[in-house]
Amino acid sequence: MRSASEHDKVEGFPVHFALNLVLVSSESRSKVLLAMARSTSKDAQALLHSFRSAYAATPTNLKIIDLYVGFAVFTALIQIAYIAIVGSFPFNAFLSGLLSCIGTAVLAVCLRIQVNRENKEFKDLPPERAFADFVLCNLVLHLVIMNFLG
Amino acid sequence: MPKLALFLILIHFLPFLCTSFSPENPSSRRVLVLLDDLALKSSHSVYFKSLQSRGFELDFKLADDPKIGLQRYGQYLYDGLILFCPTTERFGGSIDLAAILDFVDSGHDLIIAADNNASDLIREIATECGVDFDEDPAAMVIDHTSYAVSETEGDHTLIASDDFIKSNVLLGSEKIEAPVLFQGIGHSLSPANSLVLKVLSASPSAYSANPKSKLSSPPSLTGSAISLVSILQARNNARILISGSLVMFSNRFFRSGVQKAGTPTKHEKSGNEQFLTELSKWVFHERGHLKAVNIQHHKDGEADEPSMYRINDDLVYSVEIYEWSGRSWEPYVADDVQVQFYMMSPYVLKNLSTDKKGRYFTAFKVPDVYGVFQFKVEYQRLGYTSLSLSKQIPVRPYRHNEYERFIPAAYPYYGAAFSMMAGFFIFTAVHLYNK
Numbered sequence: 001m002r003s004a005s006e007h008d009k010v011e012g013f014p015v016h017f018a019l020n021l022v023l024v025s026s027e028s029r030s031k032v033l034l035a036m037a038r039s040t041s042k043d044a045q046a047l048l049h050s051f052r053s054a055y056a057a058t059p060t061n062l063k064i065i066d067l068y069v070g071f072a073v074f075t076a077l078i079q080i081a082y083i084a085i086v087g088s089f090p091f092n093a094f095l096s097g098l099l100s101c102i103g104t105a106v107l108a109v110c111l112r113i114q115v116n117r118e119n120k121e122f123k124d125l126p127p128e129r130a131f132a133d134f135v136l137c138n139l140v141l142h143l144v145i146m147n148f149l150g
Numbered sequence: 151m152p153k154l155a156l157f158l159i160l161i162h163f164l165p166f167l168c169t170s171f172s173p174e175n176p177s178s179r180r181v182l183v184l185l186d187d188l189a190l191k192s193s194h195s196v197y198f199k200s201l202q203s204r205g206f207e208l209d210f211k212l213a214d215d216p217k218i219g220l221q222r223y224g225q226y227l228y229d230g231l232i233l234f235c236p237t238t239e240r241f242g243g244s245i246d247l248a249a250i251l252d253f254v255d256s257g258h259d260l261i262i263a264a265d266n267n268a269s270d271l272i273r274e275i276a277t278e279c280g281v282d283f284d285e286d287p288a289a290m291v292i293d294h295t296s297y298a299v300s301e302t303e304g305d306h307t308l309i310a311s312d313d314f315i316k317s318n319v320l321l322g323s324e325k326i327e328a329p330v331l332f333q334g335i336g337h338s339l340s341p342a343n344s345l346v347l348k349v350l351s352a353s354p355s356a357y358s359a360n361p362k363s364k365l366s367s368p369p370s371l372t373g374s375a376i377s378l379v380s381i382l383q384a385r386n387n388a389r390i391l392i393s394g395s396l397v398m399f400s401n402r403f404f405r406s407g408v409q410k411a412g413t414p415t416k417h418e419k420s421g422n423e424q425f426l427t428e429l430s431k432w433v434f435h436e437r438g439h440l441k442a443v444n445i446q447h448h449k450d451g452e453a454d455e456p457s458m459y460r461i462n463d464d465l466v467y468s469v470e471i472y473e474w475s476g477r478s479w480e481p482y483v484a485d486d487v488q489v490q491f492y493m494m495s496p497y498v499l500k501n502l503s504t505d506k507k508g509r510y511f512t513a514f515k516v517p518d519v520y521g522v523f524q525f526k527v528e529y530q531r532l533g534y535t536s537l538s539l540s541k542q543i544p545v546r547p548y549r550h551n552e553y554e555r556f557i558p559a560a561y562p563y564y565g566a567a568f569s570m571m572a573g574f575f576i577f578t579a580v581h582l583y584n585k
Contacts, residue, residue, distance in 0.1 A: 096563060
């Protein structure tokens with residue numbers, strides 16, 4: 001078996017010519033790509049900046065709900081990493097733990113939607129009613145979780 | 151009055167007479183000795199005396215005596231049978247081939263000695279025991295390199311053999327120094343029979359042929375395949391000794407010196423007496439007769455036997471094994487008794503350790519399989535009675551509440567669920583009181 005470099009050398013003259021052309025075009029292409037990357041990174045930075053400034057304007061209670069959702073999702077991710085490492089032996093316990101995190105996150109998100117004053121859809125819903133629904137659903141969720149945990 | 155008193159006193163000895171023999175204490179046993187010729191009583195007196203000195207009552211009868219019988223009204227009259235009657239064509243009385251085989255099948259012992267004019271009946275009895283004598287009626291065992299040196303130039307049918315089986319149970323712990331003199335017919339053991347053993351084999355240069363005529367064709371029985379003395383231990387632990395020579399039991403052979411051809415040592419006394427006395431001790435159950443009693447098993451830490459075990463239980467198994475010494479049950483000491491915890495195949499196979507006083511015990515964990523198991527002890531060793539003990543015990547799986555309450559592998563999930571609950575409480579507090 002001839003090595004790859006030897007193969008190239010045998011094909012010799014025309015390959016070198018083709019490579020040269022490619023190299024020349026790739027140079028310009030990389031310049032274009034670089035320009036594109038720079039522009040997308042600039043766009044991403046601009047996006048993040050605008051997001052941060054808009055988020056600073058949200059009310060504190062919504063920020064607290066966001067923190068709570070983040071905590072729930074983080075716990076869910078820990079459990080997924082754990083089952084990937086150790087294996088799924090008490091699968092019911094895994095499902096129960098995961099479902100408690102996801103359920104908590106979902107219910108908190110629902111609360112945030114209903115409590116957000118800028119949301120036109122829930123303008124007429126008193127926030128106390130939303131909170132009561134949230135508490136009741138959480139009670140049911142935790143009842144189910146404790147039963148399934150085993 | 152004194153006669154009555156004497157009678158009453160003597161009556162009290164009756165129970166002792168009854169306990170002198172029982173299957174538990176096989177001592178003072180009665181043995182029927184059938185002879186061709188009553189002169190054998192004196193010509194083989196040393197051998198008979200060795201038996202009588204060990205407590206056997208020998209009843210000498212001629213083989214065609216019309217009054218002999220092994221059993222009467224369903225009860226056996228004797229505990230052992232010695233057939234020193236090689237030429238008998240038919241037994242007298244009620245003894246025949248079937249009666250002798252029934253006698254052995256009921257657990258009693260038998261010694262048969264054939265000779266170079268052995269009758270068909272004796273040969274048939276031997277064949278039923280798994281031993282085939284040479285079919286040629288005139289054949290004897292001849293050995294031109296291993297014969298006993300004598301003053302006269304014989305036809306080398308008197309052979310000196312020291313090819314003993316290696317077993318302390320069969321032949322005693324003392325080594326037999328002198329070779330054994332033998333003159334008679336040889337036999338071969340049927341290869342399918344796993345219960346017969348060669349105790350004294352001929353040397354590789356021996357063959358079985360008629361000493362008076364020239365050999366016309368190669369002999370059928372040659373070499374070490376020829377057995378001179380064999381034993382059989384039946385599955386019901388009856389023991390049979392079959393010898394191809396009656397004259398090896400005689401006083402003449404017991405007392406004579408022996409020199410094996412080709413060896414320089416001349417022994418003052420042949421090994422016949424030691425060999426046959428030790429072997430007769432084995433045949434009459436004075437050695438190698440085991441009994442196993444008192445099988446116990448219980449959970450580790452408890453004392454009484456449960457009706458059922460659970461998987462992954464720790465249990466202890468013990469059994470007591472004794473060996474009959476001729477007078478009493480002595481503890482049997484060995485390190486190769488094993489117990490199996492068996493269900494279709496042994497899940498656990500362990501050696502039992504002994505406290506040297508007859509008790510064998512071991513502890514192990516019940517395997518992780520449920521079902522109906524047996525504790526099996528299968529002990530078959532050369533020369534010993536076979537022990538086949540089995541005790542059935544069921545094993546159940548875990549009950550619903552015998553599993554571990556909290557699985558350690560699931561602690562992160564428990565933590566996640568409870569932390570979600572705690573987070574919910576804290577969040578509601580913060581959310582309600584946040585302005």
